[in-house]
Amino acid sequence: MLLKDERAELCAIGRRLAEAGLVTGASGNVSVRSGDLVAVTPGGMMLDGMEPADCPVVNMSARLVEGDRAPSSETPMHLALYETTPAAAIVHTHSTYGAVVATTMSELPPIHYNTLLLGGVVKVAEYATYGTPELAENVQNAMAGGKRAALMANHGGVTIGRDLEEAFENARLLEWLCGVYVRARTIGEPRVLTDGELAAVVERGLRPPEFPRVT
Numbered sequence: 018m019l020l021k022d023e024r025a026e027l028c029a030i031g032r033r034l035a036e037a038g039l040v041t042g043a044s045g046n047v048s049v050r051s052g053d054l055v056a057v058t059p060g061g062m063m064l065d066g067m068e069p070a071d072c073p074v075v076n077m078s079a080r081l082v083e084g085d086r087a088p089s090s091e092t093p094m095h096l097a098l099y100e101t102t103p104a105a106a107i108v109h110t111h112s113t114y115g116a117v118v119a120t121t122m123s124e125l126p127p128i129h130y131n132t133l134l135l136g137g138v139v140k141v142a143e144y145a146t147y148g149t150p151e152l153a154e155n156v157q158n159a160m161a162g163g164k165r166a167a168l169m170a171n172h173g174g175v176t177i178g179r180d181l182e183e184a185f186e187n188a189r190l191l192e193w194l195c196g197v198y199v200r201a202r203t204i205g206e207p208r209v210l211t212d213g214e215l216a217a218v219v220e221r222g223l224r225p226p227e228f229p230r231v232t
Contacts, residue, residue: 019083020056023049023181024069027056030181031064034110039188040064044111045173046089049181050099053077057095059086090148094175097153102160103228104177106184111173114195119168126209128198130218134225135176135187136164137215139194144170165225166191179228 018024030047034040045064048057056074058064073084079096081088089095095107118125118141125132125139132138142159145151156175159167165187166176174191178184201207 018069019074020049020051020054021069023051023056024072024074026181027058027072028067028069030108030185031058031067033185034108034188035063035065037189039110039112039192041111046091046095046109047107047181047184048089048092048095049106050104054082055092055095055099057088057092059084060089062086091152093148093150094153094156097157098160098175098177101157102177104179104184105228106178106181107175108178108181108184108188109173109175110188110192112188112192112195114199115168115174115192116172117199118195119173120171122168125168125195125198126207127215128201128207128209129194130210130215130223131190132194132210133215133218133223134190135166135194136162136225139166139168139191140164141168141170144172147172163225168195179226183226 027047043061043063046058048055053076054074056072059071071086073086073088074082075088076082098107123141140159142155145155156167168174176184176187178187
């Protein structure tokens, strides 16, 4: 079986996403890259019910290399991000607070210094129908400049990482930041950190870890 370990880890991350409430039903998708091959979750299947053989393997041209199930409909977005970012893993969620912010805002402002771990201000990609080249391009644009996360208008969120564990943790952090913002808005206008305040945090050593080269 190609990418046996990676496909097993996809299943484990899928269960953790469901347990954390970051996906519901068959929503959301996950992928991991190894060289020119990408293991991705299948379309139309609950992420907490997958087995490794359920996860197809495609190449960077979106051709199915191994697997009996069709790849996720969002595979074009995953492949587009692998082309334009140094990511080795991608997590796409339909989390509650992420969807709230993605439905109402054009960006998630830096209301906490941990925003820096996602590359700074989280942009909301313009709306496009799921699974389309237009959505993939919009997400690419929102992730430009070293971002590790983006929201998709009226849809959900996407995070990248050096591996699946990091992409998952970035998804949890994105949802936490969105939750803090939404809750803060119920009692007042959230205070946004200035560029100077964020720069001071960077000087103290808080910055995203660097990506290694994809092999």
